[in-house]
Amino acid sequence: MIFVVILGGLFVAADRAAVYFAETEAASKIKSSQGLGSEPDVSIKGFPFLTQVANSKLDEIEISIGGITATTEGREVEVTEVKAELRDVTVNSTFSSAVAGSAEGSALISYEDLTKSAPKGATVGYAGPERAAKGQVKVSGPLGDLVEGAGIDVPDAFKALLRDDFTAYSTVSLEGDKVRLRAEDLPTLPVPGVEDKLKDVVDYDLTIDGLPSTIKLDKVTATEDGLRFSGTGQDVDLTS
Template sequence: MRALRILLIIAVVLGGLFVAADRIAVGLAESEVAGKIKSTQGLSANPEVSINGFPFLTQVAGKELDEVDVTMDGVTASSAGRSLRITEMTAELRDVRLENNFSSATADRATGSAGISYADLSTASSEGVTVSYGGRDQSGKSQVKVTARVALLGRSFERSVISTVSVVDGDTIRLRADEIPGAGIPGLENLVRGKIDFDREISGLPQGLKLDKVVTTEKGVDISVVGDGVKLAG
């Protein structure tokens, strides 16, 4: 009985040491991945990285991680020659393969979300255009309110319209006005639409991620993202 108790104590101690070593290794790996993502995406601060699943060391030995969650702030994408700031992006990556002697990693699939404030969306729009919350139409489509000031025949016109916002081709945000108030004035509709109807292709996101759906909220535009073969680091 005494020998059995000693074996049990040893097993508990060794188990505790293994768990501790495993958690330390996870922390070091999360820090390393965060640094790589910061460098790759040009972030001002390290993102939050969580490597899930236990034991971690066994996953590393198999060169595949079950799940990695990443939260990034201040991602800047390019859009039609203008920079577009994404306030926060989250990504849940599954089946992450460790490659090139652990210097890079690729996730088989990923889901997540990205947020863009109306102020940042206005900055990425044409000059003199502001974008704000427009609610949803009767069918549930997301809408924004777009205000533009234009000059025509020596007169200044300001028009506010409700535009539908959507995702096109997995990389483009599209705004289209349903109707232009005062469109009976010759040339006014084309002039206003030239400012407020636009497509903004978003580039600079992590390789492999694509825009999926867009929803408007009072604070900004929320975009869901999906991807296959998403490059996590390297």
């Protein structure tokens, strides 16, 4: 009985060592093939691992990626919680080839970071459940600050009219690697000619830089935490 326990322990140790080696090799391959700035965190699920390798198929792999950013007009913000969950992954013995039968990708940009990317003087926040269900976020701030930050010239005689707060709701969409924010009807502004100019500033795009080609995000959802992105794929090649 003790002998069986010892053998079992050795097998588990060997299995875990093999997993560690495979995760390290996979991280290196993915970094190289996908052009990432740093190695991702790769976690191979399922036990025993060696049996999966013998069958050349892994049940599930989870990849977490850091260092992804989004930029607009020189302003850079962090994209967090970038993950890919891969299932039914067919591999060869050297892990130089890996194809996932299905994949799910996800990422998050918080409202704090969205505000960093917003026009000067604007704050981006949660718009409430009803508007969030429509894919909208709230863009607000002191009207005078927004006008000044946008570089819009206003005659001195009208500046006193810009003391109120500005609030608009922008619909968010995702097109490739671009996140688009487009304001719905702006509130009526007290200074003639300012509304159209301000809309040109409030509407802006964010370009997500550095996502691996294996992650195709095609859906964006406004949540209480920020904008959550997701996407799915079939027959995803991790090493090309």
